[in-house]
Amino acid sequence: MSFKQFEFKSQITTNINSCGYEHPTPIQEQAIPRILAGKDLLGLAQTGTGKTAAFALPIIEELTNSPRGKVRVLVVAPTRELAEQINESFRELAEGTGLRTVAVYGGVGKKPQLDAFKRGVDIVIACPGRLLDHLNNHGLKLDKVTTLVLDEADQMFDMGFFPDIRRILKHLPQKRQTLLFSATMPADIKKLADETLTNPEEIRIKLEQPLDLISQALYPVSKRQKSALLLHILKHNPVDGSTLIFTRTKYGAKNLAKKLLKAKFSATALQGNMSQNQRKKALNGFRDGTFSILVATDIAARGIDVSLVAQVVNFDLPSTAEAYTHRIGRTGRARRSGRAVSFICFDDKAMVKAIEKLQGRSIEKVTVDGFAMATKTEAPQKQQRRPASKRSKTHQPGQQKNRSGNKSKAKRKPTPGKSRNVFGVG
Ligand code: AMP
Numbered sequence: 001m002s003f004k005q006f007e008f009k010s011q012i013t014t015n016i017n018s019c020g021y022e023h024p025t026p027i028q029e030q031a032i033p034r035i036l037a038g039k040d041l042l043g044l045a046q047t048g049t050g051k052t053a054a055f056a057l058p059i060i061e062e063l064t065n066s067p068r069g070k071v072r073v074l075v076v077a078p079t080r081e082l083a084e085q086i087n088e089s090f091r092e093l094a095e096g097t098g099l100r101t102v103a104v105y106g107g108v109g110k111k112p113q114l115d116a117f118k119r120g121v122d123i124v125i126a127c128p129g130r131l132l133d134h135l136n137n138h139g140l141k142l143d144k145v146t147t148l149v150l151d152e153a154d155q156m157f158d159m160g161f162f163p164d165i166r167r168i169l170k171h172l173p174q175k176r177q178t179l180l181f182s183a184t185m186p187a188d189i190k191k192l193a194d195e196t197l198t199n200p201e202e203i204r205i206k207l208e209q210p211l212d213l214i215s216q217a218l219y220p221v222s223k224r225q226k227s228a229l230l231l232h233i234l235k236h237n238p239v240d241g242s243t244l245i246f247t248r249t250k251y252g253a254k255n256l257a258k259k260l261l262k263a264k265f266s267a268t269a270l271q272g273n274m275s276q277n278q279r280k281k282a283l284n285g286f287r288d289g290t291f292s293i294l295v296a297t298d299i300a301a302r303g304i305d306v307s308l309v310a311q312v313v314n315f316d317l318p319s320t321a322e323a324y325t326h327r328i329g330r331t332g333r334a335r336r337s338g339r340a341v342s343f344i345c346f347d348d349k350a351m352v353k354a355i356e357k358l359q360g361r362s363i364e365k366v367t368v369d370g371f372a373m374a375t376k377t378e379a380p381q382k383q384q385r386r387p388a389s390k391r392s393k394t395h396q397p398g399q400q401k402n403r404s405g406n407k408s409k410a411k412r413k414p415t416p417g418k419s420r421n422v423f424g425v426g
Contacts, residue, residue, distance in 0.1 A: 006032050008061050011096045016057070019092055025050035027205040031179075032058050038177055040200040042193050046183035046326070047152075049205050052089045055149050055179050059123070060094045062147070068098060069120030071142055074172070075149040076126055076165065078156045079299070080105040080276055081283060086151065087125045099123065106130040107276045114138060128156070128164035135171050142171045150196070153182035153189050159299065162192065169196065184322065211359060214328055216340045217366045218352060220373035226315060226343050227256065229371045231263050233313075233341060234293075241310025242286065244330050245295045248316035256315060257295040267293035270300045298323060301330075314342035321354040346374050 001024055003016050024032065027049045034041055035058035045051045059073050066072070077083045080103075087103035094101065102116040104126035113130075117140055124131070124142075134140040150156070156165065178196050182189050193200065221229050234243070247253045250271035260267035268282040268291040279300070286294040294301075298318060309331045318324050324342075331338025342363075344352055356362050 001029055006036065006057070006061075008057065009064060009097075012057065012060060012064075012093065015093050015095050018095070019053075021050075021053065025054070027051050027203065028054045028057070030203045030205070031055065034201045034203075035059070035177070035179065036061065040177060040197040041179040042197060042200040042202045043179065043181040043205070044183070044185055044203070045181055045205040048329070051151075051181055051205075052086055053093060055181075056086075056090050056093050059147055059149075060090070060097060060099060063094075063099055063122055064097050068100070068122055070144040071117075071121060071124050071140075072144055073123040073147045073149070074126065074142060074145050074168075075123070075151060076128060076131070076156070076168065077151045078127065078159050078161060080107060080127060081279065081300070082152060083125045083127055084280070090123055090125065094123075101125065104130050104134065105276075106133075110134075110138070128161045128168060132164055132167055135168070142168075143173060145172050145176055147177045147179070148172060148196075150178070150180045150192075153180055153192060154184045154186065155299075157186075157188050157192075162188070165192070183326070211325075211328075214331055214338050214340050216328065216342070216363045218342050218344045218363050219366055219368065219371070221343050221345065221371050222374040223345050223378045225371050227259050229343065229368060230256075230313065230315065231260075232368060232371075234260075234263075234265060239310040239339060241308065242289070242291075243293045243311040243313060244286075244301070244309045245293060245313040245315050246301070246318065246327055247295060247297060248318075250297055250300075252316065253295045253297050253300075257293075260293055260295070265293055266291050267295060270294055270296040272297065272300055298327070310338055312338070312340045314340070317342060317344065317348045317351050317355075319351075321351070321358040324351075324355045325358065344373065345378065347377055 003013065003021070003024055006024075008016070027043065027045050031041060031043060031051075031054040035055060043051065043054075045054075055075075063072060075083075075086055077086055083103045083105050087101055090099075090101045100116070100119070100121045101123040102113060102121045102125070104113050104124055106127065106129050110130075110133075113134065117134070117138075131140075135142070150165065156162065178198070178200075180189075180193050180197060180200075185193075219229060219233075230245070245256065247256055250273050253269045253271040254273070257267045257269035268285055270279060270282045270286075274282070282291070282294065285291040295315075312328050312331045314324065314327060318327060328338075328340035331340060344365075352363075
């Protein structure tokens, strides 16, 4: 299969070549002809399949046939990073066509976005909240939109964006082409699809990612020993490449990145409380190798294309088995091997079972001397809930309070011992 079959205009073909795309990916093969034919589309696909170009290319081809300067395409995406990433793809693929795009999201000044509207844009890539603000308060019009793309619909649902999306839909012409992409299709997404799509063509694309390329290991550990175990693994069992670490909370991500920096690892955090500029810096730094470790929450990392990650660490397990597969899928891409390390505590037993059931195999457990899982449910980690500055002033280093508030001698730090190397690296 070649891009030639789609008969794109020569400028677009030049741009495809400049991006280094030689052959269409499976989702591109299936989606491009359908979108060019004006069909609505329901695409079950996730990031990494080439889905952005799958909708961007036919959209650009169509837009070059009609007058410029009015918003004719709206792409709605859940996170600022994804909006930026999609905007970047549109820019690259529409280079030299004269089409204008703008990414619209909160957390940054409105003026550049308003200036772009004034100059005239053809394609708006937006997160729901800021887009509604522009629609309600700044006179943005979407009545000339011919194509609507809803990207990562399941993520938008998880983030509570569906009411906003329904409000946005009221600003769009009834007669339009709608493309909806989602990695999963639970009932709520199906309902939105039924409401927004007309006789859609359905395509399902599996991300080619043989789990066999990823060596997985579970490390039983108590909550309070997780950071020490992480440092132990990073020091004694390093990987050749970058490490992506997932934490459950934004504060956990920030705190852990700090600890890693203190231990002289080049690490950065990516979480929702950071400004847009900080997030951009973190992500670009991780992509270009300035930082070899990125500590992120699921929401912040979702939809972000960081390929060639050598190791994924689940510092905290995710809340679903599917999310585990999605997380570890960040490594083992492009036929390279990767490894997935997961810390498991007493309370994670049910989740481990669910993960193993989904994969139809059991995952090896690795014990490291000096580290062990607690034998009963532990209290949540203090540092994950409250910043150190807000903790009790009477709490001295070297002492820790027991549950009744009495001070006791802090337990001796584990002396990291030998771990069994199941990866054949390090
Ligand atoms: P996406 O799923 O849209 O996030 O794309 C994942 C990655 O695949 C991005 O880095 C794209 O630049 C890249 N990509 C998209 N289409 C192709 C293609 N036909 N050939 C090679 N790489 C591609």
